[in-house]
Amino acid sequence: MAEARADAAAPPAGRDLILEVRELTMRFGGLLAVDQVSFAADRGRITALIGPNGAGKTTVFNCITGFYRPTAGAILLRDAAGGVAELQGRPGHRIARAGVARTFQNTRLFPGMTALENLLVAQHVPLMAATGFGIGAVLGLSRYPRAERAAIEKARAWLDATGLLDRADDPAGALPYGAQRRLEIARAMCTEPILLCLDEPAAGLNPRESEELSALLLAIRDGQAAGRGRGCSILLIEHDMGVVMRISDRVVVLDHGRKIADGTPEQVRADPKVIAAYLGEGDEGEEDAA
Amino acid sequence: MSASYALQQLINGISLGMIYGLIAVGYTMVYGIIGMINFAHGDIFMIGAFVSLIALLLLGAGAGLEGPAALLLALPFAMAITALHGWTVERIAYRPLRGSFRLAPLISAIGMSILLQNYVQVSQGARVKPIEPVLAGGIEIARFGEEVVTLSWIRITIVLTTLCALAALTWLVTRTPLGRAMRACEQDLKMAALLGIDTDRTISLTFVIGAALAAVAGAMYLLFYGVIDFFIGFVAGVKAFTAAVLGGIGSLPGAVLGGLLIGLIETAWQAYAPQHLTPYKDVAAFSILALTLIFLPTGLLGRAEVEKV
Numbered sequence: 001m002a003e004a005r006a007d008a009a010a011p012p013a014g015r016d017l018i019l020e021v022r023e024l025t026m027r028f029g030g031l032l033a034v035d036q037v038s039f040a041a042d043r044g045r046i047t048a049l050i051g052p053n054g055a056g057k058t059t060v061f062n063c064i065t066g067f068y069r070p071t072a073g074a075i076l077l078r079d080a081a082g083g084v085a086e087l088q089g090r091p092g093h094r095i096a097r098a099g100v101a102r103t104f105q106n107t108r109l110f111p112g113m114t115a116l117e118n119l120l121v122a123q124h125v126p127l128m129a130a131t132g133f134g135i136g137a138v139l140g141l142s143r144y145p146r147a148e149r150a151a152i153e154k155a156r157a158w159l160d161a162t163g164l165l166d167r168a169d170d171p172a173g174a175l176p177y178g179a180q181r182r183l184e185i186a187r188a189m190c191t192e193p194i195l196l197c198l199d200e201p202a203a204g205l206n207p208r209e210s211e212e213l214s215a216l217l218l219a220i221r222d223g224q225a226a227g228r229g230r231g232c233s234i235l236l237i238e239h240d241m242g243v244v245m246r247i248s249d250r251v252v253v254l255d256h257g258r259k260i261a262d263g264t265p266e267q268v269r270a271d272p273k274v275i276a277a278y279l280g281e282g283d284e285g286e287e288d289a290a
Numbered sequence: 291m292s293a294s295y296a297l298q299q300l301i302n303g304i305s306l307g308m309i310y311g312l313i314a315v316g317y318t319m320v321y322g323i324i325g326m327i328n329f330a331h332g333d334i335f336m337i338g339a340f341v342s343l344i345a346l347l348l349l350g351a352g353a354g355l356e357g358p359a360a361l362l363l364a365l366p367f368a369m370a371i372t373a374l375h376g377w378t379v380e381r382i383a384y385r386p387l388r389g390s391f392r393l394a395p396l397i398s399a400i401g402m403s404i405l406l407q408n409y410v411q412v413s414q415g416a417r418v419k420p421i422e423p424v425l426a427g428g429i430e431i432a433r434f435g436e437e438v439v440t441l442s443w444i445r446i447t448i449v450l451t452t453l454c455a456l457a458a459l460t461w462l463v464t465r466t467p468l469g470r471a472m473r474a475c476e477q478d479l480k481m482a483a484l485l486g487i488d489t490d491r492t493i494s495l496t497f498v499i500g501a502a503l504a505a506v507a508g509a510m511y512l513l514f515y516g517v518i519d520f521f522i523g524f525v526a527g528v529k530a531f532t533a534a535v536l537g538g539i540g541s542l543p544g545a546v547l548g549g550l551l552i553g554l555i556e557t558a559w560q561a562y563a564p565q566h567l568t569p570y571k572d573v574a575a576f577s578i579l580a581l582t583l584i585f586l587p588t589g590l591l592g593r594a595e596v597e598k599v
Contacts, residue, residue, distance in 0.1 A: 121470050
């Protein structure tokens with residue numbers, strides 16, 4: 001893990017930040033998808049990234065999780081001990097090992113594997129370490145069965161927390177939509193992240209399901225889900241304003257690739273620029289942008 | 291043709307088919323994980339046969355070891371050396387081209403195939419290399435009047451060894467974290483990386499495992515025919531590729547099933563086709579490849595390709 005430059009490592013006063021995005025720019029040919037966006041997420045809090053369609057939210061996510069290599073800017077992840085990791089341009093598995101996990105707008109489970117196996121894949125790194133990178137498993141070392149049992153136990157705890165325990169041995173692709181979304185969150189949590197990034201977790205859920213989702217996310221934030229005991233910071237993209245206003249500690253608003261507002265849910269809700277972005281002012285003929 | 295003749299041919303077909311199946315597994319695993327046909331795999335198999343030959347000769351001349359003991363020592367040695375070749379080929383010829391256009395690694399694979407053939411031709415010579423039968427004799431399994439059907443120790447060794455190798459592979463793929471990672475990479479490479487799996491290393495290990503199995507196949511081929519040359523990888527490779535396509539490329543059981551079918555068809559052709567057609571046994575295998583691609587593109591056990599978005 002390359003340490004960031006000395007000036008970047010100094011934490012800003014007053015806030016305990018887990019993620020800092022600095023002047024992030026992402027250009028696709030002639031299209032400027034994200035334009036010098038800076039924001040930060042607090043440790044142990046839920047930060048929501050909102051904005052009309054095409055605002056650049058998913059592009060920001062893809063830069064944070066290593067899908068895209070940003071054109072310019074920095075993304076800094078701070079662990080609890082104060083270590084700083086620069087995420088921009090790192091390969092996906094290194095970002096995951098630094099403690100960032102994510103889910104997708106369209107779920108990306110391994111459809112041919114069972115729900116339980118999906119959660120075991122997420123624990124690949126500690127399991128491989130316990131097998132001595134495959135050699136131990138062949139030699140039948142005793143450390144491996146113990147690690148495997150612990151992994152299965154953790155997976156079952158998360159299946160329980162997401163209400164999927166009775167579907168543990170079903171192929172993930174055969175689960176109903178809502179269950180797949182919950183399984184994806186459970187899988188992300190099995191990587192033991194310090195930052196969980198969720199791309200529209202409430203999309204397509206009915207009101208009762210989004211209510212349950214909100215409760216699950218709050219429990220994850222406070223470390224009460226699946227007996228984890230350790231909180232997890234959350235960054236989420238969400239269109240369901242009910243969910244956003246109910247659970248977010250901080251809201252960042254993007255529009256046309258730029259940040260237009262940043263604050264508590266109440267501040268953002270009252271911000272005229274945000275209202276204009278969502279409802280359209282009519283002066284630029286952008287009513288259908290939302 | 292008598293029943294004993296048919297039974298003997300069945301035994302030959304199964305032994306040959308198991309060898310093809312072992313090679314086909316290497317094609318199918320690599321295709322499953324990175325969607326590429328590794329055309330150099332047949333030559334990796336040829337390397338395996340050569341390393342086995344060298345190991346057996348060295349053990350025989352140097353240590354006076356022969357028979358099962360020599361085979362038991364030669365096999366892991368051949369697997370290790372061949373796996374190293376498989377790893378190197380992936381590292382220098384395929385990995386730098388990952389993310390390039392689809393045809394690039396394919397062409398690179400054909401280049402590697404030619405390179406490996408020439409490398410063996412230069413270092414080992416172009417003449418065929420014979421070996422004394424490693425195991426002699428066999429057991430009598432059936433008697434039809436005067437005619438005796440024997441199951442030679444070589445055939446028994448081939449079938450048992452390939453079965454052990456396939457069982458080990460099945461255990462690895464279904465029961466270990468490495469196998470789980472391989473299946474995850476096969477289904478969604480990018481997502482596997484996001485869960486912390488080092489996908490480059492998983493792909494490397496897939497090549498290593500495929501090459502080790504090809505080495506076993508190479509050793510068995512050496513036992514089966516008793517002669518090898520630097521060019522065996524081409525024909526055997528195309529037949530194993532046919533087996534993988536016939537079984538459904540990407541499917542491990544399909545590769546073994548396809549291998550068995552190709553082995554049986556080829557043997558049946560040699561045994562029962564009219565005299566003047568028997569030299570064209572390879573036509574049978576290649577016709578199957580064409581027919582499968584036209585009428586059954588997903589193969590026997592393959593699943594329809596789902597376009598990933």
